[in-house]
Amino acid sequence: MDWIQTLLIPIVYSTILVVILLTGFAYLSYVERKLVARFTMRFGPNRAGPFGLLQPLADALKMMFKEELSPKNADLPVYLLAPFLAISTAVIGWAVFPFASRGFSVLGYSVPPVLADVNIGLLYVAAVTSIGSYAVVLAGWSSNNKYSLLGALRAGAQMVSYELPLGLTLVAVILVVGSMNMTEIIQYQLDHTWLIVLQPFAAIIFFIAGLAESNRSPFDLPETENELVSGYITEYGGIRFAAFFMGEYIHMITFGAIISILFLGGWSGPGADAVPFLGLVYFILKIALMIFMMIWVRASVPRVRYDQLMRFCWKFLMPLALLNLVVTAIVIAL
Amino acid sequence: MTDLTYDKLKANFPDAVLGKETFRDETTITVDAAQLLKVSKFLRDDPELRFNLLLDVYGVDRRDLGASPRFATSYELYSIPHNRRVRIEAPLADPAENGKKDTLPAIDSVTGVWGTANWLERETYDLMGIEFKGHPWLHRILLPQNWVGHPLRKDYPIGGEPVNFTADRDNPRFAHLGKQIMDTPTFHSELEDMDAEGHLVVNMGPQHPATHGVLRLAVELDGERVISCKPEVGYLHSGFEKTGESKRYEKFIPYCDRLDYVSTMSNNLAYVLAVEKLMDVDVPKHAQYARVILVELQRIASHMVWLGTHAMDVSGTIHALLMYAFYWREQILDIFEMVCGARMTTSYFSVGGLRWALPGAFEDSVRHFLKGFPEVIKDFETMLTDNPVWRTRLEGVGVLTAEQAIDLGVTGPLLRAAGTGFDLRKAQPYSSYDEFDFDIPTATEADSYARYKVRMAELWQSMRIIEQGLAKLGKGPHRTADRKVALPPREEISTSMEALIHHFKLVTEGYKPPVGRLYGIAENPKGILGFGIISDGTANPYRLRVRGPSFVNLQATDLMARQGLLSDIVTVVGSIDIVLGEVDR
Numbered sequence: 026m027d028w029i030q031t032l033l034i035p036i037v038y039s040t041i042l043v044v045i046l047l048t049g050f051a052y053l054s055y056v057e058r059k060l061v062a063r064f065t066m067r068f069g070p071n072r073a074g075p076f077g078l079l080q081p082l083a084d085a086l087k088m089m090f091k092e093e094l095s096p097k098n099a100d101l102p103v104y105l106l107a108p109f110l111a112i113s114t115a116v117i118g119w120a121v122f123p124f125a126s127r128g129f130s131v132l133g134y135s136v137p138p139v140l141a142d143v144n145i146g147l148l149y150v151a152a153v154t155s156i157g158s159y160a161v162v163l164a165g166w167s168s169n170n171k172y173s174l175l176g177a178l179r180a181g182a183q184m185v186s187y188e189l190p191l192g193l194t195l196v197a198v199i200l201v202v203g204s205m206n207m208t209e210i211i212q213y214q215l216d217h218t219w220l221i222v223l224q225p226f227a228a229i230i231f232f233i234a235g236l237a238e239s240n241r242s243p244f245d246l247p248e249t250e251n252e253l254v255s256g257y258i259t260e261y262g263g264i265r266f267a268a269f270f271m272g273e274y275i276h277m278i279t280f281g282a283i284i285s286i287l288f289l290g291g292w293s294g295p296g297a298d299a300v301p302f303l304g305l306v307y308f309i310l311k312i313a314l315m316i317f318m319m320i321w322v323r324a325s326v327p328r329v330r331y332d333q334l335m336r337f338c339w340k341f342l343m344p345l346a347l348l349n350l351v352v353t354a355i356v357i358a359l
Numbered sequence: 360m361t362d363l364t365y366d367k368l369k370a371n372f373p374d375a376v377l378g379k380e381t382f383r384d385e386t387t388i389t390v391d392a393a394q395l396l397k398v399s400k401f402l403r404d405d406p407e408l409r410f411n412l413l414l415d416v417y418g419v420d421r422r423d424l425g426a427s428p429r430f431a432t433s434y435e436l437y438s439i440p441h442n443r444r445v446r447i448e449a450p451l452a453d454p455a456e457n458g459k460k461d462t463l464p465a466i467d468s469v470t471g472v473w474g475t476a477n478w479l480e481r482e483t484y485d486l487m488g489i490e491f492k493g494h495p496w497l498h499r500i501l502l503p504q505n506w507v508g509h510p511l512r513k514d515y516p517i518g519g520e521p522v523n524f525t526a527d528r529d530n531p532r533f534a535h536l537g538k539q540i541m542d543t544p545t546f547h548s549e550l551e552d553m554d555a556e557g558h559l560v561v562n563m564g565p566q567h568p569a570t571h572g573v574l575r576l577a578v579e580l581d582g583e584r585v586i587s588c589k590p591e592v593g594y595l596h597s598g599f600e601k602t603g604e605s606k607r608y609e610k611f612i613p614y615c616d617r618l619d620y621v622s623t624m625s626n627n628l629a630y631v632l633a634v635e636k637l638m639d640v641d642v643p644k645h646a647q648y649a650r651v652i653l654v655e656l657q658r659i660a661s662h663m664v665w666l667g668t669h670a671m672d673v674s675g676t677i678h679a680l681l682m683y684a685f686y687w688r689e690q691i692l693d694i695f696e697m698v699c700g701a702r703m704t705t706s707y708f709s710v711g712g713l714r715w716a717l718p719g720a721f722e723d724s725v726r727h728f729l730k731g732f733p734e735v736i737k738d739f740e741t742m743l744t745d746n747p748v749w750r751t752r753l754e755g756v757g758v759l760t761a762e763q764a765i766d767l768g769v770t771g772p773l774l775r776a777a778g779t780g781f782d783l784r785k786a787q788p789y790s791s792y793d794e795f796d797f798d799i800p801t802a803t804e805a806d807s808y809a810r811y812k813v814r815m816a817e818l819w820q821s822m823r824i825i826e827q828g829l830a831k832l833g834k835g836p837h838r839t840a841d842r843k844v845a846l847p848p849r850e851e852i853s854t855s856m857e858a859l860i861h862h863f864k865l866v867t868e869g870y871k872p873p874v875g876r877l878y879g880i881a882e883n884p885k886g887i888l889g890f891g892i893i894s895d896g897t898a899n900p901y902r903l904r905v906r907g908p909s910f911v912n913l914q915a916t917d918l919m920a921r922q923g924l925l926s927d928i929v930t931v932v933g934s935i936d937i938v939l940g941e942v943d944r
Binding site: 065067172175179242254325328329333 | 559561563567568569580583670673674681682683686742743746748749751752924925926927928929
């Protein structure tokens with residue numbers, strides 16, 4: 026019964042993962058609204074269900090029953106494809122994230138702690154998350170709207186630019202660890218110490234570039250509601266709009282997961298070796314912390330201007346990331 | 360009394376100056392329309408006169424005043440260097456009287472002398488039907504392009520008439536709507552100036568998150584760079600001036616609340632001061648101090664709205680500062696509610712004083728506010744003043760030099776941020792402002808950040824004024840004892856026949872000011888608010904002119920946004936601090 030091990034378990038595994046991520050998205054939107062409300066002296070959603078906990082459900086229902094409108098001269102296939110590209114690229118990165126120290130077995134079949142323990146895990150994540158920018162560019166291009174187009178132009182330039190410092194910090198991490206495998210990166214941190222201590226600059230650059238990469242404030246220029254109405258999602262409504270939202274939030278979770286694995290030791294923590302479930306809890310807590318920081322930044326930092334964003338990337342982040350890489354390389358070579 | 364302006368004009372243009380009239384210390388010099396341009400240039404450039412600020416241009420239809428010729432355009436001039444005012448009036452004959460039915464009375468445009476005349480003349484053309492020769496773009500500004508007639512003329516009916524649009528009236532599709540058909544939205548009237556082929560033309564508004572209401576900006580973009588940015592206004596036009604002509608003086612006060620609806624007290628004060636000057640009423644000191652306190656509170660409240668929305672524009676819709684700023688504005692609105700029952704549409708000042716006496720808890724609640732607020736300003740300043748992102752977004756954005764600002768008639772914090780310490784509260788103090796000790800914050804950079812700093816500094820100055828006002832306030836009558844304008848107290852009516860008669864007369868007829876005209880100005884949070892009143896001796900103003908500072912300041916958007924980036928437009932619009940109610944009136 027080898028097919029159960031090679032086929033069924035991964036399928037069930039990933040289905041559970043997708044369901045969790047999609048619910049996670051819904052409640053992340055609730056958490057964000059609630060948190061931002063508290064930051065700004067409001068209450069946030071508190072009508073639907075106890076503490077407004079049913080709000081995401083209500084939102085989802087509302088979105089689903091909305092009429093699907095599309096602009097007259099939109100490039101329809103691309104226009105329809107873009108939102109789902111946004112979600113799927115954000116989700117598939119999760120295949121390589123280890124959740125705990127070891128898996129467990131069900132009826133004699135082993136369930137691994139990571140769906141695909143590939144040795145180019147980091148490269149894989151960097152590759153699939155950057156496809157996400159295509160979703161934005163395609164959406165903006167296909168909706169035949171000036172605001173969307175401007176948003177897409179910004180998104181294209183911004184995401185391509187921020188890939189570079191992001192990639193350079195990853196290289197620094199790879200240099201230190203000597204592997205691109207996620208499990209080994211965590212193992213290295215278990216043996217030594219968290220990489221945020223060894224690579225503080227890389228961690229900070231990664232966080233900033235990641236904000237830009239996942240279109241979060243203060244770098245959410247592709248949608249800047251104050252100038253571009255909603256940027257690339259201006260012409261999307263109903264469930265397609267929700268799909269973009271999902272993509273953005275899952276991207277946030279993914280980004281939180283990457284930064285926890287790379288710099289905060291992933292699932293590691295006291296007792297996580299002995300009790301694998303505890304590792305999962307630590308992992309989620311670390312992701313939650315990163316997400317909290319992203320929301321906090323959103324509520325308190327003004328948005329930068331497009332040209333300043335690019336200047337910041339090319340004239341500050343890039344040299345810093347390069348310098349960090351060179352210093353890391355020299356230290357390791359010695 | 361010698362009048363330098365008149366004497367100099369008379370000496371230089373003996374045949375252009377037709378007459379002079381002085382009423383309540385305000386001089387009106389009548390000038391021959393044909394020579395207006397020469398006279399204007401002289402008034403602006405003569406070193407002894409230097410009337411560099413054109414406050415207002417408005418037309419008067421003198422049909423029922425018994426004056427001839429029928430029309431006149433008035434120019435309110437202010438000389439900032441010499442702190443002097445004058446009004447130039449140019450009478451215009453109506454060509455329609457000579458059988459030329461479709462010809463409008465025409466006069467030279469002064470746009471070349473004072474840039475601000477651009478929109479003001481368009482408005483005069485729109486509402487009064489006076490043509491300005493040599494105007495760069497003489498189109499309707501507040502009303503739709505295909506509107507029929509000029510509403511401020513005395514022969515234009517008021518009330519109950521069908522809305523006249525030329526388009527669609529005969530279209531059977533709209534038969535069920537009768538004659539009240541609004542036209543389809545017009546393409547931006549100034550788009551013809553724009554290169555819609557080579558550049559990207561984006562229409563920001565009237566439904567757009569960053570335009571603070573129904574403002575429409577046609578933006579010509581080259582990539583992200585702004586080639587030109589033309590505001591189109593008038594979506595909220597509600598004919599205040601025409602309405603004012605059919606209301607008694609006192610009854611226009613609630614309308615002032617709807618002008619700049621985030622600084623109602625200031626609007627009330629400006630209007631009430633103008634009428635008081637017209638009626639020559641003295642206001643008791645207690646009421647004057649109370650007015651100053653309330654107006655300064657209103658200034659803080661208005662600046663809170665500006666700060667919150669500006670931070671939101673620059674950041675994102677959920678930037679925390681919006682709610683923080685509005686929270687403290689709420690505290691002020693609570694005080695207003697306690698004082699007069701209304702939070703936004705206060706109408707608390709009446710001609711001759713305050714409508715009601717201040718409530719007993721007034722001073723305590725203001726003190727309570729003053730105790731908490733300084734900490735809050737410090738919070739805001741730590742959040743923004745040295746925030747690198749905030750600074751890079753604002754510094755060097757929307758530069759408007761003092762020269763440009765004065766040319767465009769821009770007043771208020773925008774002018775002060777360009778280094779000109781021009782504040783009417785100091786220059787021509789009203790309502791006992793001369794008894795208060797305060798500074799005029801200025802900055803020299805003339806960019807959005809300078810305006811931010813100036814407004815933040817004004818908060819401190821306003822608090823200083825309020826503190827002094829509280830110390831001075833004391834007890835006293837809250838309203839003038841002049842029974843010709845203020846209602847007698849209730850107790851007096853049951854004992855005094857005379858009081859009863861006054862009460863009856865005031866309620867049934869209102870007061871009747873003497874024949875004359877004046878132009879009252881006051882320093883609002885957003886700039887100079889002006890009310891021009893022409894009285895024909897009846898209980899209604901013959902002509903009521905409103906100069907909204909937002910309207911005039913908004914004209915500078917194009918100049919300030921040019922060559923910036925798209926994102927800078929929202930910074931610029933936010934830092935001008937407009938309220939559309941006042942822009943469109």
